[in-house]
Amino acid sequence: MLSLSRHLWETYWHLVCHRAELPAPGDYLRLPVLAEEIVVFNDQGDLLAFDNRCPHRGTRIFAGSHGNGPATCPYHGWTYCAGRMIIPRVSQFDGLDANKVDLNRWKTAWIGDFLFVGKAPAADIEMQLGDTKALLEDIAFGVDRRIDVNAFEFQTEWPLAVENALEPDHVSLIHPDSLGLLELQEGENHFFGENSVWYAPVGNARMSRQLGALKRLFQLDYQYEGYMSLYLFPFTMLSSTFGYSYSLQNFFPSTTRGVTHFSSRLLAMTTRGGVDRQLLESFFASTAQVNRRIFDEDHSICKRVPLETWTAEPPRYAARSEAKLLHFRGACRKHLTTLA
Numbered sequence: 001m002l003s004l005s006r007h008l009w010e011t012y013w014h015l016v017c018h019r020a021e022l023p024a025p026g027d028y029l030r031l032p033v034l035a036e037e038i039v040v041f042n043d044q045g046d047l048l049a050f051d052n053r054c055p056h057r058g059t060r061i062f063a064g065s066h067g068n069g070p071a072t073c074p075y076h077g078w079t080y081c082a083g084r085m086i087i088p089r090v091s092q093f094d095g096l097d098a099n100k101v102d103l104n105r106w107k108t109a110w111i112g113d114f115l116f117v118g119k120a121p122a123a124d125i126e127m128q129l130g131d132t133k134a135l136l137e138d139i140a141f142g143v144d145r146r147i148d149v150n151a152f153e154f155q156t157e158w159p160l161a162v163e164n165a166l167e168p169d170h171v172s173l174i175h176p177d178s179l180g181l182l183e184l185q186e187g188e189n190h191f192f193g194e195n196s197v198w199y200a201p202v203g204n205a206r207m208s209r210q211l212g213a214l215k216r217l218f219q220l221d222y223q224y225e226g227y228m229s230l231y232l233f234p235f236t237m238l239s240s241t242f243g244y245s246y247s248l249q250n251f252f253p254s255t256t257r258g259v260t261h262f263s264s265r266l267l268a269m270t271t272r273g274g275v276d277r278q279l280l281e282s283f284f285a286s287t288a289q290v291n292r293r294i295f296d297e298d299h300s301i302c303k304r305v306p307l308e309t310w311t312a313e314p315p316r317y318a319a320r321s322e323a324k325l326l327h328f329r330g331a332c333r334k335h336l337t338t339l340a
Contacts, residue, residue: 001157001310003339004332005253008234009033011122013129015136015236016040018248018267019113021146022047026068032261033252038106038117038291041071044082049117050103054078055085065263100296109328115200130192132230138222141248144270147245148288150295157304158235158251159310159332161260164302164331165229165237165249166324168200173299176291182207182241184227189323194233198325201226202241211242217280218244219272231324244269245287258307261264262299266291312336
């Protein structure tokens with residue numbers, strides 16, 4: 001499992017954030033992956049991504065999952081600001097050219113206002129995303145701000161957590177008073193290389209009408225009037241109901257067996273001109289609360305699945321509704337064969 005996780009982390013582009021999540025200088029987001037940590041930092045308006053280690057002695061620069069503050073190492077005060085490293089008592093370092101000292105950067109690529117990072121991607125971003133690129137661009141340009149951050153350690157392996165997010169059959173049992181209230185219909189799966197999208201109509205007519213009535217408050221370039229879940233192989237999901245907000249989820253692997261570094265950020269879409277954003281604050285607060293409940297419920301059931309039950313082979317019994325799960329396992333088998 002660890003060799004597959006490391007291979008996928010090192011050879012893929014990974015969607016980590018939207019530009020609107022880090023609007024102010026000093027804003028940062030920290031995402032653990034295996035033994036490393038991605039930090040996205042707003043350096044005087046320029047977003048950069050780097051490994052969360054000071055180039056001096058390797059101390060972690062940021063400790064929180066997100067926040068605002070200077071990129072200053074707490075150990076010896078080395079600081080990255082305005083595109084350069086500021087080194088206290090630099091004259092004490094014989095032969096050091098401060099202009100050549102830099103953070104350990106990740107490769108970056110933009111799709112609309114979504115930021116992807118990579119260590120050594122095997123393909124360019126367009127090839128990896130295929131036709132999901134246009135969908136991401138349509139969504140990206142409508143995002144207004146981030147309204148919630150939910151990050152914790154899922155007590156399971158990342159493929160089990162991803163598979164839970166890929167199949168809908170558990171929704172009525174595990175989420176009866178949250179996601180299950182939508183009464184999602186069978187829907188349609190669309191596959192784009194290793195990526196996939198599920199579009200499911202909302203079967204609860206009353207909730208569908210209520211959600212539809214909110215459309216007049218938003219300025220949306222793209223909207224699916226139902227539930228949409230976009231999976232970007234290997235570690236990322238982007239999901240929404242009626243397109244008023246999107247949950248951006250990362251299921252990053254850990255070096256600890258049975259632990260997944262999970263993060264979900266709720267992104268609110270742009271409202272129409274003249275609409276008081278305060279009118280929607282309770283709606284977004286409720287959405288954030290429901291999302292947190294859904295992920296807690298997912299975590300609870302995933303913890304009950306023994307780790308050794310996961311395999312890249314197809315399940316012995318597979319329903320038609322598990323097509324995305326089968327597609328995911330097929331992609332994993334391909335990479336395991338490469339590693340063998």
